[in-house]
Amino acid sequence: MSNPVFERIQADITENPVVLYMKGTAMFPQCGFSARVVQILMHMGVKFKGVNVLEDPGLREGIKQFTNWPTIPQLYVKGEFVGGCDIVTEMFQSGELASLLTEKGVAFKPAVA
């Protein structure tokens, strides 16, 4: 049951506290949904590893199967799937994203009140 794509994803989300699977790069997102999550993370001052699935068709399909989630972007914090654009946006607006990051021990710059 060894699947090289799954192994790579597992290694990525284990080694990096915050990983965003996205279309395009953090500097040049190529999809509005990916851009929105990048914007939220940058606004919160969260350091993350962006993985551009458009560069790798195997990964683009693999991440959907790995997470059992049909769309990109996908945000992982400390190896755990947090959600796609809708959930991340909802959690950001309600303050749950900040609580989650604090709880998981991920450093970020608290929003200026």
Place this chain on the structure above:
Amino acid sequence: MAMSAGEIEALIRAALPDAQVTIEDLRGDGDHYAATVVSAAFRGKSRVQQHQMVYAALQGRMGGALHALALQTSPPQD
């Protein structure tokens, strides 16, 4: 490739018969929708699990025939 709001609603209702489904066609192009789904089946489930249940109801169309479906899910308030 596009789907009608009625088709989306029917698929969700088939899997979650008690669901209250509200669908908005965001651009009028049959391709970008926002859906709110309220169902007792969501009780005790995380948001990720709730969305996964809706995606399962759509039987693989999400990300395929259905390009964009902004989702909001919750159990009924009582």
